[in-house]
Amino acid sequence: RKEVEQDPGPFNVPEGATVAFNCTYSNSASQSFFWYRQDCRKEPKLLMSVYSSGNEDGRFTAQLNRASQYISLLIRDSKLSDSATYLCVVNMGGLAGGYQKVTFGTGTKLQVIP
């Protein structure tokens, strides 16, 4: 089983739709979780952290289910500008020297259609 798994998509959705992505992780000791966004031919950028209680940032809602070992990202009222690849990131915890071992999923591609 891969450490972090995502459905690669693409998810093709019309403007205004609600879309949700899931990401599963294999290490139950994983400590923190994030969603990054990567536009075509650009670098990944942090979209939001994922907290145990769930968190919301405008049209974006992230949730964590530790029992089932998955995180989710919900996008409401999709905009054309939301078209990108969404990367799930799992932090396995601190190692020597303060390094946080993070593992990236392969990403889920979202295409919002006019």
Add this chain to the structure above:
Amino acid sequence: DTAVSQTPKYLVTQMGNDKSIKCEQNLGHDTMYWYKQDSKKFLKIMFSYNNKELIINETVPNRFSPKSPDKAHLNLHINSLELGDSAVYFCASSHGNEQFFGPGTRLTVL
């Protein structure tokens, strides 16, 4: 001002050559990374340095040698380039959880 910068942005070279990619961050972060993103878009960590010291060295051929002259710089030297080295290489830095990525270096080995 660019937070994490990489040079060059594009690199096209022949098999067997040796090349270097440079990375600099002006964020004052202690930790820097090199990632490789292949044609399938899988982003895989290669190395991590903390305060100029190597912390993580994933399963990477020893043709790849990182060098950190100071904590703001992490360069990547690649010897005897192979076709399979073609990818986008991202440098990143962090202080805490969030990683800040450079714009990437697109390496093509012919």
